Amino acid sequence: MAVRLARSTVIEAPLDTVWPLLRDFNSHEIWHPAIGSSQIEAGEPADEVGAVRAFTLKDGSVLREQLIALSDHDHSLTYCLLEAPIPLDDYVATMRLKPVTDGDKTFVDWRSSFSPPADRLLELTRLVAEEVYEAGLAALKARFAGGR
């Protein structure tokens, strides 16, 4: 069964401040609390579509994800999972930023679809929603609190 998830928040900083951090496909080691260390394979630039990031979580798990779309026009990036210790088949995620024009703020929307095995559907959906998206968005919100 395919799962679709979406989580979002508003960051108290302008899009022009937030996007330079998030468009860097390797920057999650800086801002996401679950990430231990990360590197782009083969020395490719982090904004090269097709680049692969290999990273370890703080619990020691190793994952690889590939950047499949990056848009400085839409302020969005899309990536898929290549390898993970948990069965998240067909995992594709998109993060997109939009300006909140009646204040210097940024709306961040992070969504994905994937196909977990039926007997782990609830567990894995909760894991992705809470430990990846909600934790990541909360960290971003805190990082930019105060407008920068």
Add this chain to the structure above:
Amino acid sequence: MRNDEEATLAKVYTSSTLDAPAGQVWAVIRDFNALPAWTPFVAESRIEQNQPSDKVGCIRNFTLKDGGRIRERLLALSDYDLSCTYSILESPMGVENYVSTLKLTPITDGDRCFAEWSAEFDCAPERAQELVAHIGTNVFLAALQALKSRFGS
């Protein structure tokens, strides 16, 4: 209709956050005939030919409080994406090929939503700046601010 050849493609984008769940705001704005109920600048509105206001293709015919009359056609309505797209058929503004979309997205870390209202149109180059400012501020922002106060922020 304009008959000179030069026209500028103008784009407007206005967005805000509303302190109410997306579904609750959508219930107000999905009614294509409800502008007098939630915007500060529309005096009265009707749907032509007695069509339902959620029938894609229907035309709303409304007058502004300043007396202007506008006719707009509903091009798309999505209860799934919480979005509404329409075109202007007649207006006093001097715009051509005007297409606009109003869309809500939930902000999931609170009972709030993100509202964005965008438009694209052709106009005389010398009027583009003024029209973008007018539509972005006096129309879209004014209406979104009215929605904000309606939902208590």
